[in-house]
Amino acid sequence: MSALIAEVQVADLAKAIKSALVFTGGEDLYQRYAYVRVERVGDHLYLTSGDKYQVVSVRVEADKGEHYENPTYFEGPAYIDAASLKLAFGWLKPGRTKPSVRLFCMDESFTLHRPDTK
Helix, strand or coil, rough: CEEEEEEEEEHHHHHHHHHHHHHHEEECCCHCCCCCCCCEEECCEEEEEECCCEEEEEECCCEEECCCCCCCECCCEEEHHHHHHHHHHHHHHCCCCEEEEEEEECCCCEEEEECCCC
16 A cells, blocks of 8 residues: 655755765665655655764655545655665656656655656
8 A cells, every 4th residue: 555755846856865865874884874764744845864973854845645536645754775765866857757756655665656657
């Protein structure tokens, strides 16, 4: 069962991912820091990362997706490892795709959905 986290603009999400990845701890240093926490609070999506000494939180305006038919919302944060987020960053190409992307959490895994792909 998938649960909607938020719908955000592709360009905004790409900038936020790029900023959050700069502060993500390296896997070779401490495995426990090699992730980004994604959480929707109100009308914003927060991407939070850090390492042993610093932390950063990037805020992006987000649509709750209330206009979708029978949305199921994900409550709580999702944790995405840095390697997966780097792959997702390469997939987000502003200008080549629809202007927004939907973020879902499915069975404790995080997925992105572009309306122009199947």
